[in-house]
Amino acid sequence: MQGKLIRKKIGNGAFMNSVTEPKFKSDRISLCLVTPIKKETATVNALVPFVLRKGCRSCPDFTKLNQKLAEMYGAILDADVAKHSDKQIIEVSIQFTDDRFAIGGENMTETAAKLLSDLVFEPNFDENGHFPEIDLELEREFLIDTIESDLNDKRVYAIGKALGLVFENEPFGVKRYGYVEDAKAITADSLAEAWKNLVKTSRIEVFFAGPGCPEVAEKVFEERISALEREPLSSEPFEIIDYSPFKEAEESMDIVQGKLVMVFRMGAPKTEKEKNAARVLSALYGGTAFSKLFMNVREKMSLCYYADSHFERGSGIMIVDCGIEFENREKAQKEIINQLELVAKGEFTDEEFADTKGAILNSLGSVGDTLYSVEGWYMSGIVEENIVTPEEDKKAIEAVTKEEVMKAAEKAKLAAVFFLKGGENE
Amino acid sequence: MSLEMKKIESKRLGDCYYKVEHPSGLTILMAPMKGFSTAYAMFGTAYGSIDTCIKTAENGEFRKLPEGIAHYLEHKLFESEECSAFERYAKTGANANAFTAFDRTAYLFACSDNFDESIEILLDFVTHPYFTPETVAKEQGIIGQEIRMYDDSADWRVLFNLLGALYHKNPVKIDIAGTVESIAEITSDLLYDCYNTFYNLHNMVLTVAGNFDMDSVLKAADKVLKPADDFYLERAVCDEPDEVVQNxxxxxxxxxxxxxxxxxxxxxxxxxxxxxxxxxxxxxxxxxxxxxxxxxxxxxxxxxxxxxxxxxxxxxxxxxxxxxxxxxxxxxxxxxxxxxxxxxxxxxxxxxxxxxxxxxxxxxxxxxxxxxxxxxxxxxxxxxxxxxxxxxxxxxxxxxxxxxxxxxxxxxxxxxxxxxxxxxx
Missing domain, CATH: 3.30.830.10 (Metalloenzyme, LuxS/M16 peptidase-like)
Incomplete structure (x- = not known):
């Protein structure tokens, strides 16, 4: 079953997923705790991976842990939090050199799987059942810095602001790393409680990709998970809102380039067919270097260096953003709207349409070529509980018709505009 | 035409690649990789933002070039009289891009299909410049916005401020895209001049890795590439002290x-x-x-x-x-x-x-x-x-x-x- 996803239940609400591929030289194992995203728990949950990364009972010292990883030929241990549609995902992953390239013939897979399992399930608690105080202090500070670091990249900052306008009370509006005020309020008790809750109630997804032997890892995780007290939450259905009232905001900052972000509601595409039409639309409109926005807003009008559009499957919205001279805002905004209207009227050639699909198919063809993209592809399907292979997805994209794309463009309605302009910081 | 193909192996990795000196003057390096679906090709020259003072004849004189011209040239090379290289790649589905670094410029694409057509486009557009005063003027706005984007980027500023503190004369301290003022000096003639100097096949390399047929690469090279003229290029050597400008x-x-x-x-x-x-x-x-x-x-x-x-x-x-x-x-x-x-x-x-x-x-x-x-x-x-x-x-x-x-x-x-x-x- 080379290159194919194998998915097995290994415990109550726990699954082992693997894709074996001999062409790689390293393996990657990720352990994900998948939980509904909620404003009240998002921040404390976001702190969990950062403190888990610091050590575990079998290796309590942070420096020793890093030494161990370095000795494993520079194994990379990442711990972070992700957001996918209405889910928050606490992910700890390790990428390591495959057994074949270990100079001393070490069993790298087993070592890595055990370490990962120890880090997530056997934290280095003190006698009060708390994470070490220094880890709480330092990582809480880092979490606050991370929340605030949106500001460092003005493009990210502006998109965040625009999304804030659109999703006021929806799960998609909850921020990935949470909120500064909530981070300040985290205590040793609330952090330990959050970890316990995650381990008990979240869906556990283990993902293995690489040339090695997933069974070795599976055994490690199966044993560990069977010993846990588990009460997984059933996933609650959620609905994408079709339209919302238009909102607009501006902010001034000491910058030289303006950032314009426009968010469109797509009329809540529900079926796969509708979602795929929206994907093709977004690519045709502003997803390639021959798209409508690239050819007109950039090439013809010379207004910007980038003008991109992006469709988010999970929340059913399309985001358009560009960096422009402050005084060109009206001009850019008008043209961006105009181009979408032209697409809705069917003013694109069969050739442009076929080329756009070709670009999507080409990128789908490369999914299997890095461990990271293999994992990313299947994990988003797993989280959405809709697993398709890149090959199946190719067929679905091929089946999208011109009329479906026009319809998707017609249904798009501007939900919010945010503009970051120059001037004194507000 | 049969070309000498040198095989280079790594016992440690169990991998190999092939080297061909094409009669046009171009070096071609190819690493077919089993099991992969994607091919990735890079065609580039040893020419980057630091090449701001050169001479092209042994008895000639050193000339100064506007800051940011290598990057400007990279942008403009995508255009031809008929259509842009992006529009040509659109027919093959390849994901194409380019970058200018301090001492090199590269044009690249990734594809999982239609490799033969894409490699030909790559070799063709990079070896066929087309600049006019109008097309050059149009790019001022686009690159101007690229420069402004970097002016607001804290990551970029902290790096270039460091380079300015470390280096007295080395042109590595100059921003890769130049400044809004320096790029205003760029003309189509100057672009041709730089192109003819640096985009000599003897000064270039083509590398390809992944899923592709080596014969297709060589066939495309035979079809597109014309033997390059003799090549003389001397870059001004800066006399950079060991000490930094400021701490x-x-x-x-x-x-x-x-x-x-x-x-x-x-x-x-x-x-x-x-x-x-x-x-x-x-x-x-x-x-x-x-x-x-x-x-x-x-x-x-x-x-x-x-x-x-x-x-x-x-x-x-x-x-x-x-x-x-x-x-x-x-x-x-x-x-x-x-x-x-x-x-x-x-x-x-x-x-x-x-x-x-x-x-x-x-x-x-x-x-x-x-x-x-x-x-x-x-x-x-x-x-x-x-x-x-x-x-x-x-x-x-x-x-x-x-x-x-x-x-x-x-x-x-x-x-x-x-x-x-x-x-x-």
Whole structure:
């Protein structure tokens, strides 16, 4: 079953997923705790991976842990939090050199799987059942810095602001790393409680990709998970809102380039067919270097260096953003709207349409070529509980018709505009 | 026509690649990779933002070129009389791009289908320039916005402020895209002039990795490439002192936490020396302050650095430096502590256990880059101009000793020749 996803239940609400591929030289194992995203728990949950990364009972010292990883030929241990549609995902992953390239013939897979399992399930608690105080202090500070670091990249900052306008009370509006005020309020008790809750109630997804032997890892995780007290939450259905009232905001900052972000509601595409039409639309409109926005807003009008559009499957919205001279805002905004209207009227050639699909198919063809993209592809399907292979997805994209794309463009309605302009910081 | 194809192998990796000297003057490096679906190709020249003063005849005179012209040329090369290269690639589905760095420019694409058509487009558009005063003028607005985007980027500013503090004359301190003023001097004639100088096939390389047929590459080369003329190019050598301009530079920008870049300025050797040496420098910098060291732990536990802390060896044709970067509320403290540790290591050597961590990490890094199609094509590309074999990098890492690393660092760096750049709110 080379290159194919194998998915097995290994415990109550726990699954082992693997894709074996001999062409790689390293393996990657990720352990994900998948939980509904909620404003009240998002921040404390976001702190969990950062403190888990610091050590575990079998290796309590942070420096020793890093030494161990370095000795494993520079194994990379990442711990972070992700957001996918209405889910928050606490992910700890390790990428390591495959057994074949270990100079001393070490069993790298087993070592890595055990370490990962120890880090997530056997934290280095003190006698009060708390994470070490220094880890709480330092990582809480880092979490606050991370929340605030949106500001460092003005493009990210502006998109965040625009999304804030659109999703006021929806799960998609909850921020990935949470909120500064909530981070300040985290205590040793609330952090330990959050970890316990995650381990008990979240869906556990283990993902293995690489040339090695997933069974070795599976055994490690199966044993560990069977010993846990588990009460997984059933996933609650959620609905994408079709339209919302238009909102607009501006902010001034000491910058030289303006950032314009426009968010469109797509009329809540529900079926796969509708979602795929929206994907093709977004690519045709502003997803390639021959798209409508690239050819007109950039090439013809010379207004910007980038003008991109992006469709988010999970929340059913399309985001358009560009960096422009402050005084060109009206001009850019008008043209961006105009181009979408032209697409809705069917003013694109069969050739442009076929080329756009070709670009999507080409990128789908490369999914299997890095461990990271293999994992990313299947994990988003797993989280959405809709697993398709890149090959199946190719067929679905091929089946999208011109009329479906026009319809998707017609249904798009501007939900919010945010503009970051120059001037004194507000 | 049958061409000599040289096979280069790595026993350690079980990998190989092929080298062809095409009659046109172009060197072609190809690494077919079994099991992969994607092919990645890079076609480029040893011409970048630092090539601002050149002469093209032995008895000619040195001429100055506007800052940012290599990057401008990269943008304009995508156009032809009929349509842009992007529109041509649109027919093949390939994902195409290009970049200009300090000492090189590359045009590239990735594809999982229609490789034969895409490789022909790549070779064709890069060897067929088409510039007119109108098309050149149009790009001023687009590149102007690219420059402004970087002006607002704290990451970019903290780096270029550091380069300005480290280097007196070396053009590496000039922003790659130039300035809105400098690009205003660029004309279509000047672009042709630079094109004809630097885009000589003898000064270029084509690297391809992944899923493709080597015959297709050679066929496309035979079809598209015309033998290049003799080639004379001399770049002005700058007389860069070992010392830095200043030890500290800061700028205020809207950021959440102060960001810093620390640079240890090295004495440049030949391009190949810099490149080989950079592997040992990477091991050294790991032993200096990677997350398994005592210094890292101390700074981390004090809250002076956080998980954003990282390092890089900045290496090119006539520059080599060690860069350390991150966020900190007390960047001076980080700088001070690392300078002391730098001196300590040079004086007392690297402890065996720390060395083992650093060496294995660097080894693993190069091993992992050989399992990615993009990694292989990029490494082949980067190794070509310095004249280093790609597989040598892994061997340098595997054969390094604490002594060889210290000897290299001692002869190249001095902790005093360093600077701290800070961007604060």
């Amino acid at each position: 500290y530079v800061e700028q205020h920008l809207p950021v959440s936490v102060p960001m810093f870049n620390i640079g240890f300025k090295g004495k440049t050797g030949t391009e190949a020396d810099n490149f080989r040496g950079s592997i040992l420098d990477e091991i050294f910098v790991g032993a200096l302050c990677d997350d398994y060291t005592k210094v890292y732990r101390e700074l981390y536990d004090e809250g002076t650095i956080n998980a954003t802390f990282g390092s890089e060896v900045f290496c090119g044709r006539d520059h080599i430096s060690i860069f350390l970067s991150g966020e900190s509320r007390e960047p001076e403290k980080v700088y001070d502590r690392l300078k002391k540790e730098f001196e300590h290591l040079i004086e007392h050597g690297i402890p065996e256990d720390v060395f083992a961590c650093a060496q294995r990490s660097v080894y693993g890094h190069y091993l992992r880059s050989s399992e990615r199609v993009t990694g292989v094509a990029t490494t082949l590309f980067n190794c070509h101009f310095p004249g280093v074999d790609m597989y040598e990098l892994l061997e340098i890492a595997a054969n390094a000793t604490p002594e060889s690393v210290i000897e290299r660092v001692k002869s190249t760096y001095c902790a005093e020749n360093s600077a701290l750049s800070v961007v604060k709110p």
